[in-house]
Amino acid sequence: MLAHRIYPERLKLSLIKPIYKVGDKSSPSNYRIISLLPVFSKMLKKVIYKRLFDHLNNNVILNEYQYGFWSKVSTENASYILLNEIQTALNNKQIVEGIFCDLLKAFDCINHAVLLQKMKFYGVSGKFYKLLKSY
Secondary structure, three states, X not given: OOOOOOOOHHHHOOEEEEEEOOOOOOOHHHEEEXXXXXXXXXXXXXXXXXXXXXXXXXXOOOOXXXXXXXXXXXXXXXXXXXHXXXXXXXXXXXXXXXXXXXXXXXXXXXXXXXXXXXXXXXXXXXXXXXXXXXX
């Protein structure tokens, strides 16, 4: 598997569970699908994540304000920084404007071909890229 850099098909099998998010319970779009993976698949996924994260971190690709990727940092940190920036601006009699996006279903819209192109752009290549692509 790892020698050929192809993610085995049988490790892609999972138990699919719909988890209710918000809104009308009779609407399928208000459910988030989760995949319960085999233990070995979960372990391999963690190894892949660690290697990818190390690559992004070592090459300073991730922005320090991308809170979803850093340990011991949460949306509370993001909220604190945002509120502090707003308060500082208001104290300095500056105009404060904001644009907020609802990203509740953002993951459902990911284009995997574009994601793979971005990985190549950021230096993910060779056998590791091939493994990710097969996943």
